Amino acid sequence: ETGVTQTPRHLVMGMTNKKSLKCEQHLGHNAMYWYKQSAKKPLELMFVYNFKEQTENNSVPSRFSPECPNSSHLFLHLHTLQPEDSALYLCASSQEAGGSTDTQYFGPGTRLTVL
């Protein structure tokens, strides 16, 4: 399998549920990202991991908890979400940390609906 994959592709959850989104990249990259894409809003960066270390948390509420066990995998753990958290969650990866050839490649996203 190539590129960036995300599972599940669709998720419906209640506000009291706990779920996790998974992202895997097969590109040999060292940096991984979570973005949120809501209707009528620009893409928002949530978290950045570089060599498994979190380097950016863009003021994301604590009900979103990222985990990066290695450079190929990234998780987003969800708990006690609100309906306004319903969105498309996109994962991306890039080769170098801020290098001149750094380009982010995106997965297909997880469409999350919070009831």
Place this chain on the structure above:
Amino acid sequence: AQKVTQAQTEISVVEKEDVTLDCVYETRDTTYYLFWYKQPPSGELVFLIRRNSFDEQNEISGRYSWNFQKSTSSFNFTITASQVVDSAVYFCALSEARNNAGNMLTFGGGTRLMVKP
């Protein structure tokens, strides 16, 4: 602070027409990178092009071409002889060079392109 503006929220054309998607950016950095991504209905953002701030040469790739003009802070994207498969949302993005923190992208609001047969 960085900012990317895509003033056209939605464009509708008939197949085979040429169409230009506008992108205007703001940054205080002298070194930065500009990107275009395509987002088809499936949701995945597909990388189209990256351009660094020191390279103002226009680029052509098949039916796609890009016009980078630092004087007007614009990075416009033209599709020649549009096809139905070009229908998607197109995002322009800007990043600043940062060390050891990954590439921080600021996205524009996107332009939805609809190509009708």
